[in-house]
Amino acid sequence: xxxxxxxxxxxxxLSPAAPLVVAADVRKRFxxxxxxxxxxxxxxxxxxxxxxxxxxxxxxxxxxxxxxxERIDGGAIxxxxxxxxxxxxxxxxxxxxxxxxxxxxRRIGMVFQRFxxxxxxxxxxNIIEGPVQVLGEKPAxxxxxxxxxxxxxxxxxxxxxxxxxxxxxxQQRVAIARALAMRPELLLFDEPTSALDPELVGExxxxxxDLAGSGMTMIVVTHELGFAREVGNRVAFMDxxxxxxxxxxxKVLTDPQQARTRAFISAxxx
Amino acid sequence: MTDTVYQISHLVHVxxxxxxxxxxxxxxxxxxxxxxxxxxxxxxxxxYVGEFLTVPAIMTGLVNTIVxxxxxxxxxxxxxxxxxxxxxxxxxxxxxxxxxxxWLFRAVxxxxxxxxxxxxxLIFPTMGIPGLFSVPTVExxxxxxxxxxxxxxxxxxxxAEVVRAGxxxxxxxxxxxxxxxxxxxxxxxxxxxxxxxxxVIIPPVGNEFIGMVKLTSLASVIQYAEILHSxxxxxxxxxxxxxxxxxxxxxxxxxxxxxxLIQGRIEKYYSKGxxxxxxxx
Ligand SMILES: Nc1ncnc2c1ncn2[C@@H]1O[C@H](COP(=O)(O)OP(=O)(O)OP(=O)(O)O)[C@@H](O)[C@H]1O
Ligand SMILES: [Mg+2]
Numbered sequence: 001x002x003x004x005x006x007x008x009x010x011x012x013x014l015s016p017a018a019p020l021v022v023a024a025d026v027r028k029r030f031x032x033x034x035x036x037x038x039x040x041x042x043x044x045x046x047x048x049x050x051x052x053x054x055x056x057x058x059x060x061x062x063x064x065x066x067x068x069x070e071r072i073d074g075g076a077i078x079x080x081x082x083x084x085x086x087x088x089x090x091x092x093x094x095x096x097x098x099x100x101x102x103x104x105x106r107r108i109g110m111v112f113q114r115f116x117x118x119x120x121x122x123x124x125x126n127i128i129e130g131p132v133q134v135l136g137e138k139p140a141x142x143x144x145x146x147x148x149x150x151x152x153x154x155x156x157x158x159x160x161x162x163x164x165x166x167x168x169x170x171q172q173r174v175a176i177a178r179a180l181a182m183r184p185e186l187l188l189f190d191e192p193t194s195a196l197d198p199e200l201v202g203e204x205x206x207x208x209x210d211l212a213g214s215g216m217t218m219i220v221v222t223h224e225l226g227f228a229r230e231v232g233n234r235v236a237f238m239d240x241x242x243x244x245x246x247x248x249x250x251k252v253l254t255d256p257q258q259a260r261t262r263a264f265i266s267a268x269x270x
Numbered sequence: 271m272t273d274t275v276y277q278i279s280h281l282v283h284v285x286x287x288x289x290x291x292x293x294x295x296x297x298x299x300x301x302x303x304x305x306x307x308x309x310x311x312x313x314x315x316x317x318y319v320g321e322f323l324t325v326p327a328i329m330t331g332l333v334n335t336i337v338x339x340x341x342x343x344x345x346x347x348x349x350x351x352x353x354x355x356x357x358x359x360x361x362x363x364x365x366x367x368x369x370x371x372x373w374l375f376r377a378v379x380x381x382x383x384x385x386x387x388x389x390x391x392l393i394f395p396t397m398g399i400p401g402l403f404s405v406p407t408v409e410x411x412x413x414x415x416x417x418x419x420x421x422x423x424x425x426x427x428x429x430a431e432v433v434r435a436g437x438x439x440x441x442x443x444x445x446x447x448x449x450x451x452x453x454x455x456x457x458x459x460x461x462x463x464x465x466x467x468x469x470v471i472i473p474p475v476g477n478e479f480i481g482m483v484k485l486t487s488l489a490s491v492i493q494y495a496e497i498l499h500s501x502x503x504x505x506x507x508x509x510x511x512x513x514x515x516x517x518x519x520x521x522x523x524x525x526x527x528x529x530x531l532i533q534g535r536i537e538k539y540y541s542k543g544x545x546x547x548x549x550x551x
Contacts, residue, residue: 069446099454106452116447119543120465130451133461162543182451 020045020080020186020217021066027074028061035061037241038075045185048218050228050249053238054264059221062238063188066219067108068101079108080185106134109179113191115171117163123174124150124159127181135182142181149177153207169200173207180211187211189220205231225268229253237261318513322504323520331500332521338417338496339483339525345422346482347475350429355459357434368430375427381488384420387411388492417489425482432474436467468540476533480526497521 019042028036035058043049051059064070066077068085077084084104086093096104117126127146131137137145150156153173163171172192179187189208193201205227212218212231222228228235232249237258245258256262322328357368375383391407398404440463448458490499501514 067450069449102449102452102454104452105450108450110447110450112443112447114443116441116443118444118447118462118466120540121543129461130453133457134452164543178451 018081019043020047021219022078023062023066023075024077025075026062026065026072026077028058028065028070028072035241036065036072039241039243041236041243041246043217043219045217046215047233048212048216048220048231049234049236050232051219051221051236051238052223052225052228052264052268053244057238058241059238060190063110063190063219063221066186066188067105067110079104102134106182107185109182109184109187111172111175111179111187111189111192113194115163115168115175115195117171117175117178119163122160122162123155123166126163126174127178130178130182146177146181149180150174152180152210153177154203167200168196169203172196172204176204176207176211185217187216187218189218189222191221191223193222193224223268225253225265237264239264314512314516315510316513318510319516319520322510322514322517325504327500327504328497328517328521331495331497331518332525334494334500335483335486335496335521336525338414338421338486338489338494339479341418342421342425342486343479343482345418346425346429346478349423349426350433353426353430354433354437357430358437372427372430375424376431378424380420380424380485381491383424384417384488384492387420388413388416390416413489413492413494416492417486417494421482421485421489425478428478429475432471432478433467436469436471437463439470440466465540469537469544472533472537472540476529476536479533480529483525483529484522 021041021043023039023041026036026039027034039062041049051062053059061070065072066079066084071085076086082104083093085096085101087096087100088094117123118129121129124143124146127149128137128139128142131142131145132139147156147159150159153176155170155173155177158166158170158174163174166174176192192208193204196204201224205224208218208220208227209231220228220232229249234246235249235252236246237244237252237256237260239260245252245256245261247257252261253265256265353368353371356364357372359365359368378386388411390411394407396404397407397410437459444462444466445458448462453461486494486496487498489496490502493499495503497518501518505511505514
C-alpha cells in the first residue's frame with residue numbers, strides 16, 4: 001500500500017486548523033472495475049462539502065470508505081488525525097482489529113438513502129441504542145438526550161412510534177437524530193433525500209441546514225443542487241472515480257471550469 | 271316505457287341450494303359417526319384409560335418427556351445459533367466445519383443417532399482427559415445423556431439452517447447501520463440482527479419444538495423413562511395395550527396444544543414494529 005505522507009498524517013495532535021478529514025490518493029476496485037481512481041480531498045472542521053456527480057461515479061463508495069464499510073485498495077484516509085483502518089508504528093502499518101475499527105466508526109455518523117432505522121425499535125429506542133450499547137451511557141441519561149434530539153428534528157411527539165408508522169421524511173429525521181446521539185465529529189450523508197417524496201424533501205434539508213449552521217462537519221452526497229449552493233461551503237464534482245473539480249459551492253455550480261462539470265450541471269437543471 | 275318486464279321487486283327470492291355441500295357434509299358426518307361407534311363398541315376399556323391417565327408412572331413419564339423436549343431443544347438452539355454464525359463466517363475453517371456438521375447430523379436418522387450415543391461404550395470404553403481422570407463410558411452415557419445428545423445435536427443441525435435463513439433475511443442496510451454506530455460483530459448480532467431474524471426463525475423453530483416433543487418417544491428404545499416408555503412398562507404388566515397408548519396420546523395432545531398457544535404469543539412479541547396495524551399492545 002502506498003501512503004503519501006502529508007503534513008496532517010505525521011502530526012498526531014492536530015492543531016485546530018488542521019483538516020478533520022484527509023483523503024490521499026484513495027483507490028478502490030471491485031474486481032476489474034476501478035471505482036475510485038485516486039481521490040484527494042481535505043475537509044476542515046466545520047465545513048460542509050457536497051459531492052455531486054452522475055450515477056455510478058463512485059460517490060457512495062467514497063463515503064463508505066471513510067467509515068470503513070468498504071476497505072480501500074490504495075492511498076489513505078485520516079479522520080481527526082487518525083489513520084483510518086491502520087495503526088502506524090514507525091515504518092509499519094498494522095491492520096486494525098474489528099474492535100478497533102468499531103471504535104473508529106463511533107466518531108463518524110452516517111445517514112443512508114434508505115434510512116436503515118432499526119424496525120424492531122421505536123424512534124427513541126433507535127436513538128439511545130448507540131449511546132447505551134456502544135458508548136456505555138446510562139439509559140436515563142441517553143433517553144434525556146434522545147428526547148432533546150427528537151425535539152431538535154421536530155419529532156418530539158413521535159418518540160414511541162415504530163419506524164413503520166413514520167413517513168419517509170420523519171424516518172430520515174430520526175436517522176439523523178440517531179447519528180447525532182453518538183456525538184460524532186463528522187457526519188456522512190448518502191443521498192439523504194433521494195428516497196423521499198418531493199414534498200418531504202424540505203423537512204430533511206431543513207434539519208441538515210440547521211446542523212450545518214451549528215458547525216457540524218458534513219460530507220453530503222446529493223442531487224439537490226439548490227441545497228449544495230445554499231448550504232455547502234464547497235462542492236466537489238465526481239465523475240468516473242475521480243474528483244474532476246472542487247471549489248467554492250457557488251462558483252462550481254454557477255461557473256464550472258471543467259467541461260464535464262458544466263455538462264452535468266446543465267443536464268440536471270433541465 | 272316502464273315495461274312490466276323490468277319490475278322485479280314483487281317477486282319471491284329463492285336462495286341457491288348447495289346440494290354438493292350437503293352431500294359432502296352428510297358423508298363426513300356419517301364417517302365420523304362410524305369411527306366413533308367403532309371406538310365405543312371396540313375392545314377398549316375406557317375406564318382403564320381414565321384410571322391410568324394420572325397414575326404416578328405416567329406423570330413421571332410426562333415430566334421426563336417435557337424435560338427432555340425442552341433440554342434437547344435448548345441444546346439444539348444453542349448449537350443452531352453457533353453453527354449458523356460459523357456457517358456465515360469469513361473464516362473458511364469455521365464455515366466448512368459448520369457445513370460438515372449440518373450435513374452429517376441432518377442425514378443420519380434420529381433413532382440411529384440415539385442408538386449410537388447409547389452404545390458409545392463399545393468404541394470408547396472409557397472417557398476423560400488422558401492422565402487427569404477417566405470414567406467408564408457406560409456410567410456417563412445414561413439413557414438421559416444419550417437421548418439429550420442424540421436429540422439435541424441432530425436438532426442443532428436443523429436449527430442452524432433455520433437460523434441462517436433468518437440471519438440472511440435481515441436487510442444489509444441493518445448490518446451497515448449497526449456497524450456505523452460502532453457496534454462490534456457480536457453486539458450487532460445480539461441487539462440488531464437476531465431480534466429481526468427471530469420473526470423468520472420462530473415459526474419453524476416452534477414447529478420443530480412440537481416435532482421434538484414427539485421425537486422424545488424415540489428415547490423409549492434406549493430405556494429413557496419418557497411417557498411412551500412408561501406406558502409400555504405398564505402394559506407389559508397388565509396387557510392393556512390400546513388403553514395405555516391412548517393415555518400417552520392424550521398427554522402428547524395436551525403438551526402440543528399448550529406449545530402451539532405459547533408459540534402464538536412469542537410470534538406476536540417478535541412482530542413488534544413489523545407492520546402498521548400489527549402493534550395492538
Ligand atoms: N459492492 C459492490 N460490488 C461490486 N461493484 C460495486 C459495489 N458497490 C458499487 N459498485 C460499483 O461501483 C461503481 C460506483 O458505485 P457507487 O455506488 O459508488 O456510485 P454512486 O456515484 O454512488 O452512484 P449513484 O448516484 O447511483 O448512487 C458502480 O459501477 C457500481 O456498480
Ligand atoms: Mg450512491
